Structures are given as structure tokens and as C-alpha cells.
Amino acid sequence: MKSAVIGNLKRFWNRYKEENPTIQLSLPVVGGFAANIPISSAKGKIKKTRSGLNDQDKQSPFVESDTDKLIEFYYKYELEKEYKFCRSPYAETIPLRQGAEGFSYGHDVNQLSIVFINAQFTPPDYLHEHSQQSVALFKALNKIRFDESSEQWQNDYSIRITHFDPQEKKVYIQPASYFDQISTNLTLDWASGLLGDDDTFTIRNQYEKNHSGCLPPLKSSVLANTLGVAVVVVNPTTKEVLIPIRGNEQAIMDNGIGKFHCSASGVFAWDPEQPMDTDLSFEFFSLGMEKEIESEIGLKRSDYNLIPLAFSRELVRGGKPQLFFIAETDLDISSIQSQMKMAEESWEFLDIESIDEANPMYQYINAPANAPQEMFTYEGWMALRVAMAYFYSTEPPFNAC
Numbered sequence: 001m002k003s004a005v006i007g008n009l010k011r012f013w014n015r016y017k018e019e020n021p022t023i024q025l026s027l028p029v030v031g032g033f034a035a036n037i038p039i040s041s042a043k044g045k046i047k048k049t050r051s052g053l054n055d056q057d058k059q060s061p062f063v064e065s066d067t068d069k070l071i072e073f074y075y076k077y078e079l080e081k082e083y084k085f086c087r088s089p090y091a092e093t094i095p096l097r098q099g100a101e102g103f104s105y106g107h108d109v110n111q112l113s114i115v116f117i118n119a120q121f122t123p124p125d126y127l128h129e130h131s132q133q134s135v136a137l138f139k140a141l142n143k144i145r146f147d148e149s150s151e152q153w154q155n156d157y158s159i160r161i162t163h164f165d166p167q168e169k170k171v172y173i174q175p176a177s178y179f180d181q182i183s184t185n186l187t188l189d190w191a192s193g194l195l196g197d198d199d200t201f202t203i204r205n206q207y208e209k210n211h212s213g214c215l216p217p218l219k220s221s222v223l224a225n226t227l228g229v230a231v232v233v234v235n236p237t238t239k240e241v242l243i244p245i246r247g248n249e250q251a252i253m254d255n256g257i258g259k260f261h262c263s264a265s266g267v268f269a270w271d272p273e274q275p276m277d278t279d280l281s282f283e284f285f286s287l288g289m290e291k292e293i294e295s296e297i298g299l300k301r302s303d304y305n306l307i308p309l310a311f312s313r314e315l316v317r318g319g320k321p322q323l324f325f326i327a328e329t330d331l332d333i334s335s336i337q338s339q340m341k342m343a344e345e346s347w348e349f350l351d352i353e354s355i356d357e358a359n360p361m362y363q364y365i366n367a368p369a370n371a372p373q374e375m376f377t378y379e380g381w382m383a384l385r386v387a388m389a390y391f392y393s394t395e396p397p398f399n400a401c
Contacts, residue, residue: 004244004337005260005352005368009234012241012369013388045205046073048191053133055140062134062190063316064204065089065378070315073204076213077315085397087373088382090322091215093312093398094166098282101307103390105400107166109308114171114280121160121176123183124222127203129194131183138182155179156269158226159288161321163219164311172219173227178267180224185317188223208318215319223318229289230265230379231325232387233297233304233336239391240333241384242297243368244340244349245361246377258350258361260368260376262383263327264296266345282308289325297336298343304329309386310398316378326387 046069050060064070067089071078074091082090095106102109123131138144145154160176188204195201207222218225233242246261268288286308290301304327313319329336340349355362364371373381382397389396 004242004263004340004349005365006333006337007241007243007368007384009239009241009369009388009391011367012384013392015369044073046070046189046202048200048202049189051191051199052193053137055137058141062187063318064189065316067315067378074210074213074215074315081396081398082312082382085395086381086385088385088397089315089378090312090382090398091315091319093310093396094164095310095396095398095400096308098308101305102309103396103400106309107169109282111169112171112282113169114173114282114284116276116280117162117172117174118276119174121174121180121224123180123224124207127183127195127207127222130187130192130203131179133192133194134183134187134190135179138186144178144182156267157272158224158267158269160225161218161227162225163217164321175272176224176226178226181226181267181320184223185225185320188318204318215313215315218313218319218321221319223320225318225320227268227285227288228265228314228320228322228379229268229285229292229325230262230322230383231289231293231306231327232383233263233293233299233327233329233333234387234391235330235333236328236391237330238333241387242333242336243380244296245352245355246380247350258355258359259380260361260364260371261349261380262377264293265379265383266292266296268323285323286325289323293327295344296340296349298339299327299329299331299336303331307390309390310396312382312398314379322379324383324386326390 046064049064050062067087070089071083077083077091080091082088082093095103096109097103097106098109139153147154155178158176158178159173162174163172189202191200191202193199195206208216242263244261245258247258286306289306293299307326308323309326310324312322314322352365355365361375385397
């Protein structure tokens with residue numbers, strides 16, 4: 001049984017050029033790509049996506065994931081390339097490199113200092129009841145994994161990005177938990193009835209409003225903003241890329257039939273028992289990505305070369321930070337595809353054999369690069385676009401220079 005299909009980056013690229021005939025094949029220039037994309041002028045609020053504490057409602061999402069609606073809310077990003085270029089719900093993307101690898105015009109992560117603030121994140125008091133009930137409801141809806149061996153609900157410790165200033169060359173981080181993420185970033189548009197006098201209040205509309213059409217700065221945000229990591233595994237020789245089919249067990253998945261995804265992704269997790277230096281290097285983040293690759297795909301660090309490509313903020317979950325990587329490997333992608341089923345977290349992906357002809361994804365199993373954008377997770381779509389921009393040294397889906 002296989003949990004991933006094999007895409008071809010060249011095919012994906014050829015398709016992209018057909019869909020974007022004005023694309024430039026050079027280093028990015030601000031304003032070098034233009035698109036006349038009409039958009040509604042409504043700039044008010046994001047409508048609530050869910051109401052009340054009904055655990056029998058297994059369909060209504062907790063966040064708005066429609067990119068166009070999010071751009072109406074965060075309207076200053078209407079002209080940014082993340083939206084114009086690939087309709088992705090990301091913004092404020094910072095290109096990265098590590099020495100000579102990565103985007104040549106990116107910020108060198110080897111020069112970044114990671115400052116650890118030893119102060120556990122805690123949601124504000126006015127979110128307390130909402131926070132408690134959000135975790136309880138996620139448990140009832142089986143959106144949190146229960147570990148039978150430890151008889152504990154999964155509540156991994158993660159890292160909150162409190163500020164990233166590329167000019168200062170510092171990233172400030174502090175501890176936060178997965179439950180913190182559930183009670184803030186993952187329930188932004190849920191009118192729980194526990195957020196004030198009005199039972200229509202949501203976190204996004206009342207407490208994490210847009211700042212003149214932009215995301216609130218990380219350092220003033222009341223959200224957990226735990227770091228996510230995502231990677232595309234590609235063989236540079238064959239240009240084949242590993243594209244798993246993400247299942248429906250993840251907290252924000254809601255379509256029930258799975259979606260094409262990037263090769264591996266997850267919330268950056270760390271052991272709170274691990275001694276932490278006040279100052280860390282970027283290697284701290286790379287190790288987190290490596291753990292995710294091993295747990296979801298089964299690859300060891302010696303199997304690939306990991307290159308950081310971008311830091312971005314996701315609009316769906318209110319500016320939740322994300323690191324995008326590419327992992328170049330000499331291994332045959334089909335062999336990786338076959339061994340994925342033995343990985344610790346292979347349960348996150350659907351077996352190809354479970355995709356029957358009734359599923360719209362069926363016709364794209366052998367050519368996922370031809371699948372429409374809506375068949376990809378938005379994270380997977382952005383990860384592939386960033387990887388493609390790096391791989392082919394072309395205009396990226398974000399402003400740079």
C-alpha cells in the first residue's frame with residue numbers, strides 16, 4: 001500500500017508557464033509581474049464559520065479558508081505576489097538561503113540569532129473559557145490524537161514566534177503548546193458564545209483585527225502563532241517530487257476525501273526537558289524539520305540535503321508562521337513512496353488504493369502536477385510553488401528584493 005503519488009516538477013512547471021504566460025524567467029523584481037484580478041471591495045469582517053458548542057456538528061469549520069474572502073479582510077495583500085501569483089493564503093514572505101544554497105537574494109539563516117525567551121505563552125484571560133471549550137470540543141470531534149500507550153491527549157510543546165526582524169537578524173521565540181494553538185489560531189472564526197456579551201463574536205473579528213488591512217505584527221498578536229514547517233522532497237536528476245495525499249484527520253481538514261500535499265509538514269515540536277540556550281542557531285529549526293521528515297516519510301538526515309527557502313505567515317490561521325524547505329535527494333522517489341507506509345506518522349496520509357474512481361482525485365493519481373489547485377492543501381500548493389521558484393530560478397510567489 002502506498003501513501004503518496006509521484007509528481008514531476010518539470011510537468012508542474014510547464015503547466016504553470018501555460019497558466020501564467022507573462023511569467024519572468026529571471027531574478028525577481030518588485031512589480032515585475034502584474035495581473036488584473038478583480039476583487040470585492042468589502043473590507044469589513046470575516047463571517048463566522050461555526051456557532052456554539054455542538055459536538056454533533058462534524059462539518060462546520062473553525063476557520064475561514066477561502067483565500068478570496070481572507071484577502072477581502074487582509075486587503076493590503078491584494079497586490080502581493082502570494083495572492084496575484086498563485087492564489088495562496090500567505091503573506092509577508094521572507095526569502096531565505098543557507099550560505100550558497102537557497103534563494104541567492106534571500107536572508108542567510110547562518111547569520112540569524114534565535115533568541116529563546118523562557119516564558120510560557122498563555123492566552124489572554126478574556127479567551128480563557130473559549131480556550132477550555134475549544135480543546136474539549138476538539139477532543140469530542142476526534143481532532144486531537146489520543147495516545148493509547150500513555151493514555152494522554154497529544155499536546156506537544158512547540159515554539160511561538162514572537163518576532164522576526166531580518167534586518168536585526170534575530171528571531172525571538174518562546175514556548176507554547178498545541179492546545180494553545182487550538183484555542184487561538186485554529187478557532188479564529190468560531191463564534192463559541194464565550195468571547196464576550198455578543199454570542200456572534202469571534203477571535204479574528206474582535207481580538208485579532210486586521211491592522212489597516214494587514215496581519216497584526218507577531219509581537220503584538222494574542223495568538224499562539226506556533227511555528228509550522230513544510231518540505232518538498234525532490235530528486236534533482238529526475239525532477240520527480242513526492243506528493244502524499246493528506247487525510248481528513250488533521251484539525252483543519254474538512255473535505256473528507258483527502259488532498260494532495262507537500263512531502264511532509266507539521267507543527268515544530270520540541271522536548272521541554274531539553275536544556276535551552278538563550279541564543280540558538282537556525283539549526284534548531286532545521287532539526288525540527290528533520291524530525292518531521294523522519295516521522296512522516298521515514299527518511300534519515302543522510303538521505304537528503306535540506307535547504308531553507310522561505311519564512312511566511314498564513315492568513316487562514318491568522319498569521320501563523322511557516323518555514324518552507326526543499327529536500328534534495330539522490331534516492332528514487334518511488335522507493336521513498338513505498339517505504340512511507342512504515343513511517344511513524346504514516347496514518348496522516350491516505351493509501352493510494354483507497355482512492356477509487358468516485359473520488360475526483362482518482363484521475364490525477366499518476367499525474368498530480370496536472371490536478372487543479374483546489375485538490376491541493378493550501379500549504380502543499382505554496383510549498384510546491386516556492387520549491388519550483390527555487391528549482392528553476394524564476395520569479396517566486398512572494399515579493400523580494
